[in-house]
Amino acid sequence: MVKKLPSTSQNRLPRHYYDALVASGLVDDIEDVGALDPRPIRLLERDHVCRRGEPAHCLWVIVDGAVAVRDSGQTLFLRQRHDVVGEQNLLGNGCLRWYDLVVSHSQAELLVIEKSMIEAHPQRDVLWRNISKIISLKLREATRQNLELQRQVNDDTRILHAHMNEYALSRRLQKGGARSIDYGVERAVVWFSDVVNFSRYILDLAPARTADVVQRFFNAQTQPIQEMGGHIDKFVGDGLMAFWVPPGDSSVATCCEAALRAAEQAVEAVRGISIGPNALDLRVGLHTGLVLSGDFGSATRHQFTLIGPEVNKAARLEQVHEADVRSGEPHLGPIRMSAEFRAELSDLTRRRYGRQSVAEAKNIGEITFYH
Secondary structure, rough: EEEEOOOOOOOOOEEEEEEHHHOOOOOOOOHHHHHHEEEEEEEEOOOEEOOOOOOOOOEEEEEEEEEEEEEEEEEEEEEOOOOOOOOOHEEEEEEEEOOOOOOOOOOEEEEEEEHHHHHHHHOOOHHHHHHHHHHHHHHHHHHHHHHHHHHHHHHHHHHHOOOOHHHHHHHHHHOOOOOOOOOOEEEEEEEEEEEOHHHHHHHOOOOOOHHHHHHHHHHHHHHHHHHHEEEEEEEOOOOEEEEEEEOOOOHHHHHHHHHHHHHHHHHHHHHOHHHEOOOEEEEEEEOOOOOEEEEEOOOOEEEEEEHHHHHHHHHHHHHHHHHEEEEOOOOOOOOOEHHHHHHHHOOOHHHHOOOOEEEOOOOOEEEEEEO
């Protein structure tokens, strides 16, 4: 609700109105301030000072309170006490308001100055110069804010990429930030890996040394996984889960070949890391099948991942020890693949991984695999 106050005049301009005009920068070098005939008004919270699309025939100086500059209900800027608002729309003939101006706090008092009074003022050139300076200062501040916002966006993007793989991020962007990623059943290649006996070293190493070794052997795995088109799902202790989902122009066989090449490179790279005289070893379990993907967790904390029996099978392949073998080749290699995974490989690759074993796997029973 707009409450109009008694009009001011050149000789009877209240001190706090004059001070507001001076502080705004609008009347710098102006001798006859009262000739602008500023008219005070009071508005309550959520009252509109003006609406988008209305004719622009005046500007306002905020004596007290705050005014929000809004576009489609979203606040772009907040103008405070002694700021000028609505001045940019006066620069052209027949200009319309670009944004809504809405009182932000409990109430606001403003001085209304008509464009016609600016044009009729004997120092109108100085007034337009002052308005241009005010606009220039606002543009400078908006540029600074935009640069800061861009820096924040870049920081947020780096954080997102550090904590979410590209596949999950693409699913998230498709859905939008306000909603969880929908669940979907899809065929995937699943990788589980673990550094052999690393836990026994942890108590003997300094914390900084442990952190350095962990980063090195995770780098040794993530680099070939990502180079081969895979996605890191999570790190669990010294273990790692990754996956490949065939895109529209690819096949499961292509993903299996890529996952195997990544595993071979990772095994070799981890062997290049030593603690004293002991080189580290890596175990990798590879399997392919139908999985359920999406956001899983609680109502307040969740993450994108893959779940299902086929995921568990890949994990069990990585965890098989020689004592679990029931038949076949008892000496296990570092890369263990399921029969389903091996069936997708080329004849030449299958011949390289022809040793078959059957082992007892926790919660699964007997499992046939190749290494």
